[in-house]
Amino acid sequence: MSFRNIADIAGSAMNAQSVRLNTVASNLANANTAAGSEADVYRARKPVFAAVADRHGLSGEQIAGASVRVLDVVQSTEPVRKAFEPDNPLANEEGVVFYPNVNPVAEMTDMMAASRAFETSVEVMSRVRSMQQSLLRMGEE
Numbered sequence: 001m002s003f004r005n006i007a008d009i010a011g012s013a014m015n016a017q018s019v020r021l022n023t024v025a026s027n028l029a030n031a032n033t034a035a036g037s038e039a040d041v042y043r044a045r046k047p048v049f050a051a052v053a054d055r056h057g058l059s060g061e062q063i064a065g066a067s068v069r070v071l072d073v074v075q076s077t078e079p080v081r082k083a084f085e086p087d088n089p090l091a092n093e094e095g096v097v098f099y100p101n102v103n104p105v106a107e108m109t110d111m112m113a114a115s116r117a118f119e120t121s122v123e124v125m126s127r128v129r130s131m132q133q134s135l136l137r138m139g140e141e
Contacts, residue, residue, distance in 0.1 A: 003128050003131070003132055005065055006065075006124065006128050007125060007128055008067060009065055009066070009067045009068075010121040010122075010124040010125050010128070011121075011125075012052075012067035012068050012069065013067075013068050013117065013118075013120075013121040014118055014121045014122070014125075015068075015070070016047070016049055016068045016069070016070055017114045017115075017117045017118040017121070018118070019047045019070045019073065020047050020110065020114040021111065021114045021115070021118070023045045023046060023047055023073055024107050024110050024111045024114065026045060027044045027045060027100075027102045027107050028102070028104060028107050028108075028111075030042040030100055030102065031100055031102040031104050031107070032099070032100075033099070033100060034088065034090045034097045034098065034099055035090060035097070035098045035099075036090045036091065036092050036097065036098070037092060037098065038080060038082075038098050040098070041080045041098040041099065041100055042100040042102070043075040043076055043080065043100060043101055044075070044076035044078070044100060044101050044102045044103075044107075045073050045074065045075055045076070046073070046074055046076060047070055047072070047073050048070070048071045048072045048073070048074055049068050049069070049070060049071065050068070050069050050071050051066040051067075051068060051069075052066060052067045052068070052069050053065075053066045076101050078101040079101060080098050080099060080100060080101045081098070081099040081100070081101065082096050082097070082098055082099075083096070083097050083098075083099060084096055084097075085097045
């Protein structure tokens with residue numbers, strides 16, 4: 001596996017974690033928004049990832065290495081929260097207001113995991129660059 005393959009894999013991981021962080025930010029930003037109907041309420045979003053095996057062997061066989069691809073960003077199927085708030089201007093005829101199905105604690109946990117995964121990929125890229133520079137210095141001697 002070449003340095004470029006390693007960088008491509010780490011780059012795909014960084015891209016995937018960026019999408020994950022974007023969905024977390026969107027979920028947290030909308031955690032307390034209200035709507036007058038269940039159809040209009042914000043629903044939490046989650047990215048769906050897939051491993052993509054790299055085929056770089058001489059005869060096309062699979063060798064170590066798989067990048068990650070974002071397949072989709074889907075809405076959560078968890079039920080939304082309903083609250084009886086007849087004084088709320090968004091309340092429906094029954095006085096019910098609908099709130100998103102966002103769990104801020106779970107979102108913060110997801111954010112921390114995504115941040116750490118992103119930082120790990122940055123470290124991989126840094127190590128690859130360091131190894132490449134070592135190889136270039138060997139050629140100078």
